Amino acid sequence: MSADGRVVDYLCNAFTPDRQAVWDGAIAKAGIPVKVRRDGADSFAEPSAMVDRMDELAIATLVLPTADLSRHGLLDPVEVDHIFCRWDEAEKLATGWPGRFVAAAVIDPERGMAGVREMRSRLTEPWVAGFYVHTHSWDRRLDHADYYPYYALCSELDVPVAMQTGTSGGLMASECGQPITIDRAALYFPETRFVLSHTGWPWVDEAVSMALKFPNVYLGTAAYPPRHWAQPVKDFVRGPGRTKVLFGTNFPTVGHRHALAQIDELELEPAIRAALLGGTARSVYTRLASEGEPA
Numbered sequence: 587m588s589a590d591g592r593v594v595d596y597l598c599n600a601f602t603p604d605r606q607a608v609w610d611g612a613i614a615k616a617g618i619p620v621k622v623r624r625d626g627a628d629s630f631a632e633p634s635a636m637v638d639r640m641d642e643l644a645i646a647t648l649v650l651p652t653a654d655l656s657r658h659g660l661l662d663p664v665e666v667d668h669i670f671c672r673w674d675e676a677e678k679l680a681t682g683w684p685g686r687f688v689a690a691a692v693i694d695p696e697r698g699m700a701g702v703r704e705m706r707s708r709l710t711e712p713w714v715a716g717f718y719v720h721t722h723s724w725d726r727r728l729d730h731a732d733y734y735p736y737y738a739l740c741s742e743l744d745v746p747v748a749m750q751t752g753t754s755g756g757l758m759a760s761e762c763g764q765p766i767t768i769d770r771a772a773l774y775f776p777e778t779r780f781v782l783s784h785t786g787w788p789w790v791d792e793a794v795s796m797a798l799k800f801p802n803v804y805l806g807t808a809a810y811p812p813r814h815w816a817q818p819v820k821d822f823v824r825g826p827g828r829t830k831v832l833f834g835t836n837f838p839t840v841g842h843r844h845a846l847a848q849i850d851e852l853e854l855e856p857a858i859r860a861a862l863l864g865g866t867a868r869s870v871y872t873r874l875a876s877e878g879e880p881a
Contacts, residue, residue, distance in 0.1 A: 592646035594867035628841030653692035680713035748781035808834030
């Protein structure tokens with residue numbers, strides 16, 4: 587099977603078994619009904635077992651948010667930072683299984699230009715495919731000035747930035763995640779590719795409208811299995827957004843086996859299905875192609 591026929595997950599958190607305690611602790615602390623996969627065939631796994639699973643499910647590449655600990659993570663052992671890959675982990679995965687794992691460098695907007703310089707340095711590695719913003723950690727709208735130097739770097743180096751939109755999964759302010767706040771940034775940085783993750787729920791219509799309005803704005807499905815996609819997402823995939831939607835899981839909140847089985851239920855046309863599951867991701871994350879076809 588060619589690389590263009592294989593699945594890309596644009597947002598997969600650290601998947602090794604040691605992260606399960608972090609998720610359990612965060613859920614218990616917040617007291618919110620976030621679910622994670624518990625099925626042994628679709629949950630946390632050691633790298634070699636995950637690669638076997640990927641082979642079975644025709645998954646080419648997982649894009650892994652990767653970061654050092656921010657001030658949040660240094661203060662709290664179950665903060666969101668701990669579900670991301672560390673840089674040494676991501677490097678071992680990317681070099682041990684070339685093309686199967688790539689990193690999305692997580693932006694810390696509190697670091698100013700020191701953070702921008704570090705991100706530029708990270709992007710010298712071919713296995714770093716773009717940026718990710720966990721929006722609600724910082725309570726900054728998507729058009730906040732602190733993000734603009736990173737958006738400019740994306741434009742300069744031709745990498746995308748994905749960001750969580752919609753409500754927060756934890757006890758953090760959600761207003762900063764309104765998808766409409768990408769509007770000015772998308773105008774100002776027409777060459778930067780933005781992925782509005784988590785479908786923008788509950789502001790799904792806003793997220794769809796931004797992806798429809800701007801050639802450089804895309805919709806990401808991570809964190810919601812297909813049965814739970816709002817109808818506007820399904821309509822967008824089948825219609826004007828057939829090349830504007832990226833498949834993602836936000837693993838372990840959605841398992842790969844679980845999500846792909848539900849993709850089958852959508853009964854998409856072959857070309858639409860191929861774009862959703864990998865073709866669009868490769869047009870957005872252009873560094874994936876440079877990694878070569880997965881083994």
